[in-house]
Amino acid sequence: MTEIDLDEKDFKILRWLDREGDIDVDEVSDELDISTSTVYYRLDKYRKQDILSGTVSKLDAQELGLDLTAITEIESAHGPGHEEVGDRLCDISGVQTVYFMLGEKSFKVIAHLRDHDHLQEYVDSVMATDGVERASTQVALKTFKDEERLLVNYDDEDLEELIVQA
16 A cells, blocks of 8 residues: 555545545635645646546436345355455446455445346346355345545544544
8 A cells, every 4th residue: 555645735625526526626726725736736646646536426326227225245155266256246237336344244245226126136146156155135225325425424533633644
């Protein structure tokens, strides 16, 4: 991991980017009262440090007709081979996130699906995946928080700690 050196100005820029979800250098510069050249320089620095990549708009799964969110806990054989199992799970249609876990379950998978037929196809695909021994799938009834932006999830005190540690 690259050592990351961030100051208050960095966090102002990163919080703005995280909140707005768009990289508009002139707007960042105007709103934060930071010179355009400084914003360009900092964005380049963030990319080189892998803090920032791309420009992604957030799509609404439900508005696209993906009304079911499936959360699957998977048990697989312990030891070598978990990378391959994880890669195979990533390739299943509808899968958004795959975590390799410590504890009783080996993987946690989040998928967004159209309907019950799509859910059945997903479950069948998970169970047919080489290396999967057992799986348990739950369907979310209501989502209280699904925030992909990072810094908006922290209060100012926690963010200040990041600045101090950097």
